Amino acid sequence: MISSSAAAPAVAIVVNSSTPLWYITRATGLVALVLLTASMALGLLASVRYASRGWPRFVTAGLHRNASVLACAFTCVHIITTLADSFVPIRLQDVVIPFISAYRPVWLGLGAIAFDLMLALTVTSLIRTRLSYRIWRLVHWAAYLCWPIAVLHGLGTGSDTPVRWVLLLTLGCVAVVAGLLGWRLACGWPSHPAARLMGALALLLALIAGGAWLTAGPLHPGWARRAGTPPSLLGGPSAAAPGSGGAR
Amino acid sequence: MSHRLRVNPITCQAHGVCAELFPERITMDPWGYPLIAPQPVPDELLGHARRAVAACPTLALLLDRLD
Amino acid sequence: MSVTGPPAKGGQALPPRQLPRLLQPGAPLPLAGHVSRYGPVPFRRSGAELIAEVRRAGLAGRGGAGFPAGRKMHAVAAATAGRKPGLLHTARGSVVVANGVESEPASSKDKMLLGRSPHLVLDGIALAAAAVGASRAYLCLHDGHPGLTSLLRAAVTERERAGVNRVPIQVTEVPGGYVASQETALISFLNGGPQRPAFVPPRPFERGVHGRPTLVQNVETLAHLALIARYGAAWFRGLGVPQSAGSALITVSGAVCEPSVLEIELGTRIGDLIERAGGPAEPPQAVLAGGYFGGWLPYPAALNVRMTDAGLRGAGAALGPGVLVLLPASACGLAETARTIWYLASQSAGQCGPCLNGLPALATAFDEVAFARPGRDTQGWARQLLALVAGRGACHLPDGTAALAASALRVFGHDLRRHAASGPCPRAWRAPVLPEPVLPEPGGQDPTP
Numbered sequence: 001m002i003s004s005s006a007a008a009p010a011v012a013i014v015v016n017s018s019t020p021l022w023y024i025t026r027a028t029g030l031v032a033l034v035l036l037t038a039s040m041a042l043g044l045l046a047s048v049r050y051a052s053r054g055w056p057r058f059v060t061a062g063l064h065r066n067a068s069v070l071a072c073a074f075t076c077v078h079i080i081t082t083l084a085d086s087f088v089p090i091r092l093q094d095v096v097i098p099f100i101s102a103y104r105p106v107w108l109g110l111g112a113i114a115f116d117l118m119l120a121l122t123v124t125s126l127i128r129t130r131l132s133y134r135i136w137r138l139v140h141w142a143a144y145l146c147w148p149i150a151v152l153h154g155l156g157t158g159s160d161t162p163v164r165w166v167l168l169l170t171l172g173c174v175a176v177v178a179g180l181l182g183w184r185l186a187c188g189w190p191s192h193p194a195a196r197l198m199g200a201l202a203l204l205l206a207l208i209a210g211g212a213w214l215t216a217g218p219l220h221p222g223w224a225r226r227a228g229t230p231p232s233l234l235g236g237p238s239a240a241a242p243g244s245g246g247a248r
Numbered sequence: 249m250s251h252r253l254r255v256n257p258i259t260c261q262a263h264g265v266c267a268e269l270f271p272e273r274i275t276m277d278p279w280g281y282p283l284i285a286p287q288p289v290p291d292e293l294l295g296h297a298r299r300a301v302a303a304c305p306t307l308a309l310l311l312d313r314l315d
Numbered sequence: 316m317s318v319t320g321p322p323a324k325g326g327q328a329l330p331p332r333q334l335p336r337l338l339q340p341g342a343p344l345p346l347a348g349h350v351s352r353y354g355p356v357p358f359r360r361s362g363a364e365l366i367a368e369v370r371r372a373g374l375a376g377r378g379g380a381g382f383p384a385g386r387k388m389h390a391v392a393a394a395t396a397g398r399k400p401g402l403l404h405t406a407r408g409s410v411v412v413a414n415g416v417e418s419e420p421a422s423s424k425d426k427m428l429l430g431r432s433p434h435l436v437l438d439g440i441a442l443a444a445a446a447v448g449a450s451r452a453y454l455c456l457h458d459g460h461p462g463l464t465s466l467l468r469a470a471v472t473e474r475e476r477a478g479v480n481r482v483p484i485q486v487t488e489v490p491g492g493y494v495a496s497q498e499t500a501l502i503s504f505l506n507g508g509p510q511r512p513a514f515v516p517p518r519p520f521e522r523g524v525h526g527r528p529t530l531v532q533n534v535e536t537l538a539h540l541a542l543i544a545r546y547g548a549a550w551f552r553g554l555g556v557p558q559s560a561g562s563a564l565i566t567v568s569g570a571v572c573e574p575s576v577l578e579i580e581l582g583t584r585i586g587d588l589i590e591r592a593g594g595p596a597e598p599p600q601a602v603l604a605g606g607y608f609g610g611w612l613p614y615p616a617a618l619n620v621r622m623t624d625a626g627l628r629g630a631g632a633a634l635g636p637g638v639l640v641l642l643p644a645s646a647c648g649l650a651e652t653a654r655t656i657w658y659l660a661s662q663s664a665g666q667c668g669p670c671l672n673g674l675p676a677l678a679t680a681f682d683e684v685a686f687a688r689p690g691r692d693t694q695g696w697a698r699q700l701l702a703l704v705a706g707r708g709a710c711h712l713p714d715g716t717a718a719l720a721a722s723a724l725r726v727f728g729h730d731l732r733r734h735a736a737s738g739p740c741p742r743a744w745r746a747p748v749l750p751e752p753v754l755p756e757p758g759g760q761d762p763t764p
Contacts, residue, residue: 046305049263056268061303133259133307256514257667258709277703281668 021085026160028078030169033154035071036118037173039064040147044180048187065125072122075115089230104228107156110149117146147177148206156227161218178207250288252312253297257281260308270300288314326354329546331553335578336562337538338431343466346473349434356438356479357544362392362446365544372548373560374540378414378533379608379636381624384540387530388447390520394528395448408450409528411482412505413440413537416457416489416496419606420658420750421638424564425534427576429456430463432538433470437484439537442544444482447530451483454534455501458488493607493662497710498531500664511664512710533636535564555581559623559634567592569641569748570599579622586618588639597643601726603749605635607655608715610722611648631722642748649730650743652723653678653685658751659716670713673704677720684724684731688738694731697724 042064051057079095082088090108094101096116098109124131124139151174160166185199217223225234253273255266262280272293273285289297289311301309329336344352359365370385395409413436417425429436440452454471456464467486474480490510494500499513502523523529532540539561543551552560559581565588568574572593579588585602589595602617603609610632612620620630627634642648660674680697683689689697701721704713724731733740 046263051264057263057265058268058303061265061305128307129302256709257669257707258514260668262668277669279668279672281672281707283703283707 019085019087021081022087025078025081025085026158028074028081029154029158030160030166032071032074032078033150033170033173035067035074036147036150037177039067039071040143040177041180042067043143044177044184048180048184068122068125072118075118079115088233102230103233104157107153107227111153111157114146114150114153117142117149121146152210155214155218158218159224161223167219174207174210178203250290250314251294251297252288252314253284254310254312255282255284256308256310259306261306263305265303265305266300266309269303270296272296274300282309326350326545327352329542329550331546331550334554334562334580336542336554337428337435337535337564338576338578343431343433346434346470346477346479353435353438353541353545356441356541358442358445358481359544362448365442365446366392368548369540369543372543372551373557374536374543374551375559375624376533377535377539377563377636379419379606381634384532384536387520387532388443391447391528391530394520398528407448409447409530410524411440411444411447411449411452412498412501412524412529412531413452413454413534414496414498414501414531415534416455416491416501417636418457418491418493418496419636419638420493421568421603421606421640422566422636424566424576424637426457426460426463428535428538428564429467433467434474435538435541436534437467437470437474437480438541438544439532439534439539440484441480441482442540443530443532443537447528449482449530451485453505453524454484454486455489455496455505456486457491457496459491464488493659494664494710494712500710501531502529511666512708514709556621556623558625563622563634563637565622565637565639567639567641568750569603569639570596570643570646571641572596581623582626583622584618585612585620585622585639588622589618589641595641595643597645599641600644600646601642601648603632603640603642604630604638605633606638607659607719608711609633609635609638610718611642611652611726613726631725633718640749645742646745646748647685647730647740647742648723648727649681649685649734650739650745651747651749652719652727653681654747654751655749656681656716656720659712659719663712664710667708667713669704669707673700673707673713674716676700677704677716681720684734685743686739687734689731689735691735694724694735 042060046057046060046064049057050060082090083092083095089102091101094103094108094112096112098112098116099105101108120139121143124136128136151170154170155161158166161170181203182200185196185203189196217226225231253270260281264276264280264282266282267274267276270293273287273289275283277283297311301307301311339352366385366388369388370383372385374384375381376384376387391409395407398407415425415429415436417423436454440454443449444452454467456467458464464486471480471484471486474484487505489495489501489504492510494512495504495510497512498519499515500510502519503513504510505524519529519531521528523531539551555561561581562578563581564576564578566576567588571589572595575592577588577591579591585604589599589602599614601614602612604612604617604620604627609627610630612630612632616630620626620632622634624634642651656674656678660678663670663674665671677697677700680689680693680700683693684697697720701717705717706714708714730740
């Protein structure tokens, strides 16, 4: 059922697509984010060599692998449903080539980058035994890029960002990864104290900058237009309260 | 047919996953590095050996066929 | 005695049972003099011919491992022949690396050889290169002896001008360091990487410098090769014993009257060697045979041990790169060993956990054994460490150190019991007999005459 604002311009009703595809895209996007966070968290846990009586190291290794594969699967569904949903002007090339889409180019583009990185990470990990360890490890460092880009993509493109539980979920994911990153910086590389300090500072700065951007950006009214939603998909001044299905 | 298990000591970073997954043949020294029993791996334990090799985070564990 | 086998064309005869072979007396000969004494380089029609001759001669590597040179050359030649030019490697030739770095602190025979008979070594490189199908060669020298390096560079230039070298020989200076002259470490350095041992396989004869099959050979081995090519395998085997044929250069130092480098027939008794070095300068206690990867031999049993691989191994030591250090009774064998273990631990490349952790732990335990009152626990822990480190590194540093430590605990067992009962002996603080590495001072000892 599509409600349009054609009849009464003064009535601020936003345009949205209520096909199941749109809901599935949003849902799978969130689940993929949670799984990607789990994968990052488990990867960081492996790097600090965490182990306990009831949690041997192979559990971390195995769960990391499973979470990564599931994150990939959910990301693929997320992408396919977005493409299949004809309401939004997103084409196949927008999936892998960043910043060329008609819909929120910058923020969708970040999703394309994150997906490309995920592909690199997954493929190299699947053929690990045929690659040199050094190359695999080099590519795997891209995980540190992939995850934050995915988070920014979700916050910038996602129409559910202002929704309280979605926001809390995303912030929760950030907290988990930031905390583990802090742990890793505290434990690792004992012979490079300067680099660790710089890393910790960079982490802190990133969190502050991220928080500032979030407040001034997606959480500030009018984000949809500023983010680059095509005008045809925008309604008039949005009267939609958070939780009503989302302004586009 | 039996197999021989060995480790690349340069790549090994003492993650210890191998000793957890194949305790029949791998124990750890006081610093966390693997001590591999010298006997060949019989066929009935091969599955565990393969799993340990695949699980090593640095791919330092190696399984050679002895023929 | 007459010379058997192909006589050196245009050179002087070298009777088979006569010494010296490698170290002729006098100043190093320039190229012309070298050719008139030994004849020109006898390149063969096929590399397989020379390799077969070397195998018949039973020449073993003189760098420490004692691997049969002929077998190594055969492996490299076979690997080279099997290579087809492809996308990644257009050049087909293999590489010869002559190892003259000699980072064993108690050894100076390679420097002596390079300084006295440079052209013999260079002949050997040229012959080996021809035999294994090499397209280039490197002569690696320790970077702490600039005089020696210039001498060798001048000799190479002399040969190039005379058109003797068929294959370019590059003289390369290499930082010293105990594991730095291990064959895979050298190859890694020549490839522009870190000078640290690599994991094998692939072994150098399969993939070495620039991915090509590489023959790494000690300079003394190559000098012997140059003589075998001229005088034949039977001539070479005229000296020595069947399992350890030929002659070898041995560095004798420590408490002897005339520390020197001697060329001996393999199979000579250690007692005779010590006499040739002037005899003991002080009442002797033991002999370290084989360098820092060798072992201790107690007096007077050491006197009758024969300088062969089998003889020394049977006695609990090793031939190694031909090193003998005489320990006087005024020194403490455990203290000397403890200091050496610290040196060896400091030389770890730091790549393998068991070595990086185990050797300092062993050194700490030996500190207590030598300089304090070692309890039962310390002794037990030291023995446990020996088993924990041996064979678990990428190179033989942990094994060699463990072997040295084990032989010290065995040979100086009476000292160990005495230390455990009543503390260390004052002999432990005598001036060290075994050399620890000392950075060369400017204008320091250069063995070039």
